Amino acid sequence: MNILYCGDAGTKDGILISVLSILKYNKVPLSIYILTINYRDTKGFTDKSAEFLDRLVKQTNPGSFVKKIDATNVFIRDLPEKNMGTYFTPCSMLRLYINKVPEISELDRILYLDYDVVCRGDLGEFYNMYLDGIEAAGVLDIYGKNFYHYHGIFNFDYMNSGVMLFNMAECKKTGMFDKAVQLCKKRWMMLADQAALNKAIKKRRLVPRRFNEQGERPRVDTVLHHFSNNFKFWPYFRVQKVKPFEIEKVHKILKITEYDDILSEYSNLKDNL
Numbered sequence: 001m002n003i004l005y006c007g008d009a010g011t012k013d014g015i016l017i018s019v020l021s022i023l024k025y026n027k028v029p030l031s032i033y034i035l036t037i038n039y040r041d042t043k044g045f046t047d048k049s050a051e052f053l054d055r056l057v058k059q060t061n062p063g064s065f066v067k068k069i070d071a072t073n074v075f076i077r078d079l080p081e082k083n084m085g086t087y088f089t090p091c092s093m094l095r096l097y098i099n100k101v102p103e104i105s106e107l108d109r110i111l112y113l114d115y116d117v118v119c120r121g122d123l124g125e126f127y128n129m130y131l132d133g134i135e136a137a138g139v140l141d142i143y144g145k146n147f148y149h150y151h152g153i154f155n156f157d158y159m160n161s162g163v164m165l166f167n168m169a170e171c172k173k174t175g176m177f178d179k180a181v182q183l184c185k186k187r188w189m190m191l192a193d194q195a196a197l198n199k200a201i202k203k204r205r206l207v208p209r210r211f212n213e214q215g216e217r218p219r220v221d222t223v224l225h226h227f228s229n230n231f232k233f234w235p236y237f238r239v240q241k242v243k244p245f246e247i248e249k250v251h252k253i254l255k256i257t258e259y260d261d262i263l264s265e266y267s268n269l270k271d272n273l
Contacts, residue, residue: 001026001028001029001030001031001111001123001127002031002033002104002107002109002110002111003022003030003031003032003033003110003111003112003113004032004033004034004035004095004098004104004110004111004112004113005018005032005033005034005035005112005113005114005115006034006035006036006091006092006094006095006112007034007035007036007045007091007115008036008037008042008043008044008045008091009043009044009045009046009049010043011045011091011115012045012046012049012273013245013266013270013273014115014116014243014244014245015034015045015049015053015115016053016266016269016270016273017118017244017245017262017263017266018113018115018116018117018118018119018244019032019053019056019057019066020056020262020265020266020269021118021119021120021259021262022119022123023056023057023060024119024261024262025119025120025121025122025123026119026122026123026124027060027061028061028124029061029063029064030057030061030064030065031064031065031067032053032057032064032065032066032067033066033067033068033069033103033104033110034050034053034066034067034068034069035069035071035091035094035095035097035098035101035104036068036069036070036071036091036094037070037071037072037075037090037091037094038070038072039072039075039076039090040090042090042091044070044072045068046068046273047068048273049068049273050066050067050068052269052272052273053066054066054067056269067103069101069103069104071094071097071100071101074097074100074101075090075093075094075097078097078181078185079185080093080096080181080184080185080192081184081185081186082184082185082186082187082188082189082192083184083188083189083192092193093184093192093193095112095161095164095193095197096177096180096181096184096193096196096197097177097181098110098166098168098177099168099171099172099177099178100177104168105168105172106168107168108167108168108169109127109131109165109166109167109168110165110166110168111123111126111127111163111164111165111166112161112163112164112165112166113162113163113224114161114162114163114226114228116162116226116227116228116243116244117162117163117212117224117225117226117227118224118225118227118244118259118262119223119224119225120218120222120223120224120225121222121223122223123223123224125223126165126207126211126223126224127165129165129205129207131165131167131170131205132170133170133203134167134170134203134204134205135166135167135170135171135174135176135201135202135203135204136159136164136165136166136167136171136176136197136201136203136204136205137164137165137204137205137206137207138159138160138161138163138164138165138204138205138206138207138212139159139160139163139206139207139208139209139211139212139214140156140157140158140159140160140206140209141158141159141160141194141214142160142214142215143231144158144160144191144194157198157204157206158198159194159197159198159201159204159206160194160212160214160226160228161191161193161194161197161198162212162214162226162228163211163212163224163226164197170203174202174203176200176201176202177200179199179200180193180196180197180199180200181196183195183196183199183200184196210222210223210224211223211224212224212226213225213226214226214228214230215230216230216240216242216254217254217255217256218256218258227242227243227244229241240253242254244259244263245263245266245270247263247267250263
């Protein structure tokens with residue numbers, strides 16, 4: 001099973017929790033790639049962190065590995081110029097460049113996960129779905145689906161990019177990733193990486209919400225819980241941001257305790273990163 005994270009040094013805690021959660025429910029060999037860059041103020045994911053994660057996954061299955069890939073040169077050769085001034089780090093754009101990374105571009109498929117995604121079950125059903133003729137599979141964005149309609153005003157087709165399964169062969173055939181990068185070079189967009197993917201992907205498969213639950217609390221059948229930002233309207237409008245490694249907030253704000261075994265293991269291991 002091929003899994004991709006993109007991030008800088010600041011994502012190490014989230015990636016550790018995400019990996020621990022995947023290991024809890026998935027014992028198959030995992031090929032985990034962490035794409036990173038060192039660019040301006042962005043400090044890349046460190047070798048130390050990647051090497052620790054590599055040792056960790058091998059404890060569950062000796063056939064698993066974690067590999068860090070520095071994509072700085074790939075990134076600076078084709079900068080997303082119109083979208084470099086957002087509050088997102090450049091690493092948020094990296095998934096758009098994976099067709100330029102040989103270790104990833106030659107894979108048949110890869111599951112991209114944001115660093116704040118926690119696994120709650122077997123990924124096999126999602127990962128092994130039929131993808132012939134499909135560029136990417138994902139879940140509708142809980143907010144964006146109501147405002148963005150890329151392929152017809154009455155079509156709900158705007159996917160959240162925090163969990164996406166890419167069919168690499170089909171993406172290379174259609175040039176999807178190159179189209180997304182060109183959009184980011186020429187046009188400013190809200191949530192640029194997500195908007196560019198949604199615009200560039202013409203052949204998509206929408207899957208049930210349980211594979212990318214973006215609400216603040218998981219449901220009974222949730223397989224992947226995405227700790228994305230949520231809008232709160234009472235007693236005043238605000239954006240609620242809680243990440244899995246903010247354990248006190250997870251308990252007090254979200255009132256979630258079911259991840260405590262994973263968070264306890266994370267707390268014991270995080271100093272190794």
